[in-house]
Amino acid sequence: MQKSLYINPEKCTGCLQCEMACSYEHTGTINPSLSRIKVFSFEHEGRKVPYTCTQCDEAWCMQSCPTDAIKLDKVLGAKVVNEDTCVGCKVCTISCPFGTINYVAETGKVAKCDLCAGDPACATACPTEAITFVDSNWTGLERMRKWAAKANDASL
Numbered sequence: 001m002q003k004s005l006y007i008n009p010e011k012c013t014g015c016l017q018c019e020m021a022c023s024y025e026h027t028g029t030i031n032p033s034l035s036r037i038k039v040f041s042f043e044h045e046g047r048k049v050p051y052t053c054t055q056c057d058e059a060w061c062m063q064s065c066p067t068d069a070i071k072l073d074k075v076l077g078a079k080v081v082n083e084d085t086c087v088g089c090k091v092c093t094i095s096c097p098f099g100t101i102n103y104v105a106e107t108g109k110v111a112k113c114d115l116c117a118g119d120p121a122c123a124t125a126c127p128t129e130a131i132t133f134v135d136s137n138w139t140g141l142e143r144m145r146k147w148a149a150k151a152n153d154a155s156l
Contacts, residue, residue, distance in 0.1 A: 005122070
């Protein structure tokens with residue numbers, strides 16, 4: 001069963017536990033600026049919305065990488081950056097329409113959500129369950145696939 005991060009912004013309080021947990025998981029330090037998940041603040045509305053890589057099927061980041069440094073983890077479905085192969089050219093950051101791949105100046109490489117090898121620190125740390133790790137079918141993935149297949153059939 002493939003799983004996905006499910007984000008429910010209505011439950012987010014803006015506590016930033018997800019950012020702190022992510023940065024600690026990947027760098028060993030609590031530094032939200034190095035987190036692979038970000039909490040966007042809509043000041044006028046008084047709302048916070050977490051966002052990170054959606055591991056999209058199109059994977060523009062993976063397709064655009066000139067060194068083939070982003071690979072599909074077939075078990076998780078995550079598109080994972082291989083730091084040994086990444087040359088830090090930032091083509092993937094330009095290709096991602098969602099802005100969820102970031103260049104890390106300290107390493108000269110890019111970083112993006114890798115689903116923490118199947119145990120996402122952001123979901124574990126979220127006290128309100130605004131971020132959960134659920135069966136991909138529950139997030140609507142299968143409904144989207146059926147719609148996409150129907151759209152393709154109509155164009156034939």
